[in-house]
Amino acid sequence: MGTKTSFDFAGNIEGxxxxxxxxxxxxKAMDILVEKRHTVFPDSNELQQLRAAGNxxxxxxxxxxxxxxxxxxxxxxxxxxxxxWAEDTAQANRIVLDIMRRHEAPAIVKGKSMVSxxxxxxxxxxxxxxxxxxxxxxxxxxxxNHETPSHIIVPAIHKNKDEVATIFHExxxxxxxTEDVEELTAxxxxxxxxxxxxxxxxxxxxxxxxxxxxxxxxxxNEGNGRMCTTAPDVHVAVMGLEKVVAKLSDVPPLLRLLTGxxxxxxITTYVNMITSPRKxxxxxxxxxxxxxxxxxxxxxxxxxxxxxxxLLCIRCGTCLxxxxxxxxxxxxxxxxxxxxxxxxxxxxxxxxxxxAGVLATxxxxxxxxxxxxxxxxxxxxxxxxxxxxxxxQEQTAVVDGGGYKQNLAETMVWRGWELANRVPAIxxxxxxxxxxxxxxxxxxxxxxxxxxxxxxxxLARSTLHxxxxxxxxxxx
Amino acid sequence: xxxxxxxxxxxxxxILARLYASGTHTTVVPDVSIPPxxxxxxxxxxxxxxxLMSAIRTEVHVVDNGAWQDxxxxxxxxxxxxxxxxxxxxxxGPEIETALRTTEDGLxxxxxxxxxxxxxxxxxxxxxxxxxxxTRGAVADTGAVVLWPTPAEPRLMSLVPPVHVAxxxxxxxxxxxxxxxxxxxxxxxxxxxxxxxxxxSKTADIEFTLVFGVHGPKELVVLIRK
Numbered sequence: 245m246g247t248k249t250s251f252d253f254a255g256n257i258e259g260x261x262x263x264x265x266x267x268x269x270x271x272k273a274m275d276i277l278v279e280k281r282h283t284v285f286p287d288s289n290e291l292q293q294l295r296a297a298g299n300x301x302x303x304x305x306x307x308x309x310x311x312x313x314x315x316x317x318x319x320x321x322x323x324x325x326x327x328x329w330a331e332d333t334a335q336a337n338r339i340v341l342d343i344m345r346r347h348e349a350p351a352i353v354k355g356k357s358m359v360s361x362x363x364x365x366x367x368x369x370x371x372x373x374x375x376x377x378x379x380x381x382x383x384x385x386x387x388x389n390h391e392t393p394s395h396i397i398v399p400a401i402h403k404n405k406d407e408v409a410t411i412f413h414e415x416x417x418x419x420x421x422t423e424d425v426e427e428l429t430a431x432x433x434x435x436x437x438x439x440x441x442x443x444x445x446x447x448x449x450x451x452x453x454x455x456x457x458x459x460x461x462x463x464x465n466e467g468n469g470r471m472c473t474t475a476p477d478v479h480v481a482v483m484g485l486e487k488v489v490a491k492l493s494d495v496p497p498l499l500r501l502l503t504g505x506x507x508x509x510x511i512t513t514y515v516n517m518i519t520s521p522r523k524x525x526x527x528x529x530x531x532x533x534x535x536x537x538x539x540x541x542x543x544x545x546x547x548x549x550x551x552x553x554x555l556l557c558i559r560c561g562t563c564l565x566x567x568x569x570x571x572x573x574x575x576x577x578x579x580x581x582x583x584x585x586x587x588x589x590x591x592x593x594x595x596x597x598x599x600a601g602v603l604a605t606x607x608x609x610x611x612x613x614x615x616x617x618x619x620x621x622x623x624x625x626x627x628x629x630x631x632x633x634x635x636x637q638e639q640t641a642v643v644d645g646g647g648y649k650q651n652l653a654e655t656m657v658w659r660g661w662e663l664a665n666r667v668p669a670i671x672x673x674x675x676x677x678x679x680x681x682x683x684x685x686x687x688x689x690x691x692x693x694x695x696x697x698x699x700x701x702x703l704a705r706s707t708l709h710x711x712x713x714x715x716x717x718x719x720x
Numbered sequence: 721x722x723x724x725x726x727x728x729x730x731x732x733x734x735i736l737a738r739l740y741a742s743g744t745h746t747t748v749v750p751d752v753s754i755p756p757x758x759x760x761x762x763x764x765x766x767x768x769x770x771x772l773m774s775a776i777r778t779e780v781h782v783v784d785n786g787a788w789q790d791x792x793x794x795x796x797x798x799x800x801x802x803x804x805x806x807x808x809x810x811x812x813g814p815e816i817e818t819a820l821r822t823t824e825d826g827l828x829x830x831x832x833x834x835x836x837x838x839x840x841x842x843x844x845x846x847x848x849x850x851x852x853x854x855t856r857g858a859v860a861d862t863g864a865v866v867l868w869p870t871p872a873e874p875r876l877m878s879l880v881p882p883v884h885v886a887x888x889x890x891x892x893x894x895x896x897x898x899x900x901x902x903x904x905x906x907x908x909x910x911x912x913x914x915x916x917x918x919x920x921s922k923t924a925d926i927e928f929t930l931v932f933g934v935h936g937p938k939e940l941v942v943l944i945r946k
Contacts (some may be wrong), residue, residue: 276928293755300752310739329732382925425929441845458911467936469923474875496897511862515916528837528875543738690939
């Protein structure tokens with residue numbers, strides 16, 4: 245989806261708002277996630293301490309980012325993991341393809357990975373005649389239905405069980421219609437076990453890469469991540485370059501924050517730490533492990549001291565769950581891989597303001613995302629920064645496409661506004677004019693957009709000053 | 721291959737150059753300490769681990785050190801396990817053999833995992849109904865057993881069979897993941913694969929309905945040897 249040059253955000257939003265089923269599914273799901281997070285972090289003081297620690301750990305990692313990546317590379321290489329660097333998603337896709345070709349693998353089993361979504365890897369591999377099999381239950385469901393994830397943690401959360409039942413019945417051979425969730429899960433287990441047993445290559449993301457030991461850490465509940473990283477001959481891990489942390493001891497507080505914020509769990513079913521391919525005396529595990537480190541605009545984001553904070557993100561998705569906009573429109577309306585508040589700040593920086601800057605407008609700046617972020621990313625500040633860069637009045641924009649919204653009419657209006665508020669005579673004249681014209685505001689341009697869903701403001705004929713002069717002040 | 725390697729070296733050089741030039745070394749790092757972790761005595765650790773893991777449907781049994789094999793037999797008969805995967809060279813291998821290689825009725829056939837998975841995959845995925853492993857320890861604060869699979873007890877043992885039985889020494893339960901990593905100096909060298917396992921495989925991807933046994937074991941049994 246991100247390959248589109250433009251997308252109809254307003255149209256998407258309108259469509260989503262009219263979809264009652266979608267809105268019911270989302271509301272229910274997000275309320276559950278918010279409540280579960282609340283239950284797992286009952287002590288507010290403790291949570292604030294933990295968030296401060298998480299923020300400091302990730303900030304320290306960013307402070308030493310190039311050094312840590314070099315250390316990670318050196319340690320991974322010493323452990324036998326092959327490290328690849330990709331400047332953009334095309335390079336990353338190419339690296340995965342080369343590995344697939346070398347092993348003559350017709351298919352790849354995939355654990356959940358947002359970076360692989362960012363790469364549009366499935367689509368790319370399909371064009372090369374290679375089948376990518378999503379194995380996370382939610383991802384499996386939406387892949388069958390040719391959809392993309394609508395949430396970064398619970399990708400099929402926009403679907404209810406009736407819809408899943410229909411998808412399985414229609415898309416999987418010999419599958420009777422059932423709305424029983426246990427049975428639906430069992431169907432997926434049966435379908436995917438064969439794939440795990442036969443796949444030559446498995447793919448995963450990375451939650452944290454630990455520089456001091458060269459270890460890739462993954463969290464999950466289903467076991468599909470362990471399958472993809474253990475059963476095939478080859479394991480390919482893809483990660484954004486901001487995922488590296490310095491030390492093993494950095495991990496426990498980040499894990500608490502990640503699993504607590506993402507799904508309201510103290511710990512996931514599995515914490516899977518991978519440090520090397522199969523050694524000579526070992527019986528199983530992949531014989532090759534590859535790590536693909538992806539930049540795709542991140543090094544550019546890192547260069548600005550404020551925008552850099554975007555890279556603190558640990559992809560827990562809690563900002564989505566708490567966002568009044570996301571809850572009403574869902575992930576697909578955003579038209580890009582990363583939806584919700586984090587998507588609003590990340591996507592425009594990756595793809596440029598002209599293509600994706602409109603995402604930053606979908607916020608009431610209520611501040612909820614910033615309040616819940618486990619690593620304290622000031623998301624509302626960054627949204628405002630991107631909005632300002634879209635106009636770039638000070639000519640200081642650093643994000644691609646800065647000033648794309650500048651237009652003469654608007655600039656003139658604001659110049660006029662500035663003048664009117666500096667010169668009392670003009671202000672006076674303007675006020676009188678507004679009073680006289682008040683009932684006849686022309687319904688064009690932004691005014692029309694405003695008034696088509698709201699009452700037209702009616703300006704008073706006389707100013708408050710005049711009324712006080714003429715009528716006095718009643719203290720009743 | 722060669723040109724691919726060159727491309728990759730070029731990408732690496734350019735990415736690192738951008739990162740070094742980014743000025744990120746000036747990032748302010750607040751001086752914040754990690755909140756203190758919980759600590760427990762021996763009994764509290766057993767209690768907390770049992771409580772947390774049971775809450776996510778792990779079956780925890782605290783047994784006398786010499787009696788854990790009896791519990792395995794009891795469970796095997798009760799559940800009708802037919803084929804049990806074990807590691808003969810592993811820490812509990814000999815004890816399992818002694819306990820289960822008998823003429824008694826109703827006990828599972830023992831299957832040794834001693835060959836490369838390539839020649840064993842079909843059998844492993846389709847014929848085994850329980851895998852039994854030792855553990856390296858456990859962490860009490862979040863509730864999980866810790867496994868470092870070894871050549872003697874390979875990685876898939878705790879993943880592929882529908883039931884995983886994990887045998888844990890009460891003395892190997894640490895307060896927290898950090899405490900365990902520090903006490904055992906994990907930073908000095910990590911194994912091929914290290915795992916924290918808190919329960920049976922589960923999902924809530926359909927309407928948040930919790931279902932156990934998606935891709936990994938449907939049941940996790942932890943025997944704590946006291």
